[in-house]
Amino acid sequence: MFHKINFPSCVNQLERIVSFQRKLLNFACSSSASLPITESQLKTEFGDEIGEWLWEKLWTKRKSGKKAQSKFHKALEKLIRYIERHSTMSAKIMDAFDHDIQFHKHLNDPNFNFKYRGELSLTVQKVVKALLTAFYTDLLASGFPSAIHGQTQKFNRDKFISSFWSANSKLEVCPACDGRRSPKIENKVYSDADHFFPKSIYPFLSVHYANLVPLCLDCNRSMKGDRDPIDDPSKEPLVNTFHPYANPAISQVDVIVSRNQVGKRQVKIEDKAGMPSRRVASLNRVFKLEKQWLDHLDYVVKSTVEDVIEFRRRLTRRRLTLTLDDLKDDLEDKLTGNLTKLGEKHYYVMQCSYLHYTLTNNQELTELLAESTK
Structure with missing residues (x-):
């Protein structure tokens, strides 16, 4: 989890x-x-x-x-x-x-x-x-x-969900x-x-x-569904899972956006304890997070481009030109703010991962700037 x-x-x-x-x-x-x-x-x-x-x-x-x-x-x-x-x-x-x-x-x-x-x-x-x-x-x-x-009241499944x-x-x-x-x-x-x-x-x-x-x-x-988070019941079964209450993944993994050799964006989850990781493999096998998040990454990129376009318009109204430094400062502010809202806004994990990748990759930053002019 x-x-x-x-x-x-x-x-x-x-x-x-x-x-x-x-x-x-x-x-x-x-x-x-x-x-x-x-x-x-x-x-x-x-x-x-x-x-x-x-x-x-x-x-x-x-x-x-x-x-x-x-x-x-x-x-x-x-x-x-x-x-x-x-x-x-x-x-x-x-x-x-x-x-x-x-x-x-x-x-x-x-x-x-x-x-x-x-x-x-x-x-x-x-x-x-x-x-x-x-x-x-x-x-x-x-x-x-x-x-x-x-x-005093009857306890059922709905009561549990409400309590959670x-x-x-x-x-x-x-x-x-x-x-x-x-x-x-x-x-x-x-x-x-x-x-x-x-x-x-x-x-x-x-x-x-x-x-x-x-x-x-x-x-x-x-x-x-009924997928088992335990990959091998005979070999250290519990320590190789991200238990939802006691051992969640969020503080123990890095979600990394990058591009592959042919230039397509990709999403990878890496265990901070080192790779390869059975518990990360199980997380992906059970919830298909890398595939889910890759599917959503296009939306995150489009949303970011729209934000940059709006940022450019605001600068234009002030007769200023959007530069790489301006864009980088704006994205850094967004990343800082988004990190504090993880769990409060849906898909902010992907937004933070994409912003981090863009800020650490000059080519991606340049392409984002160019995309906002189209």
């Missing part, structure tokens, strides 16, 4: 939801779970209020008015049925869950590996993923009751691509809640506060 962001103010609620998620998983993996699932069984296990709410979530209404098992219901039953046949897997599943949800405390540990992928068979992964994915899509989408998260943007009120761009942040209409921000580590690959982190980040729709749906 590129920009520095703050944790949302709802961390405590999400931690309590993860605790409930663990309790649900433990219930499915324990001998106390039996089929068919009954409302009284859930109330005994989770208490009357949560048990009644959970029972309602196991069903969905058809057009005919009849109730049918929800995806969440089917996934819960499938895991219970699997554990009935493979009871020895219960402890392994719970151990992997307890281990993996502590990932955020090991971001600088080169030896940390996720147990879900490393120690559970593909069959176990499949039945666990079905339940915990449904936990996010079915339960968080509709909202958890206060008995689970401890607040409230904690990052100065950030006016998408944290990943530096483009326009999603629109806010009537106090609702229409952005996606991205799983940095995709829930399809790391379902234990489906509602983990350190794994959820609102992104623009293009980044989440068209660019990132």
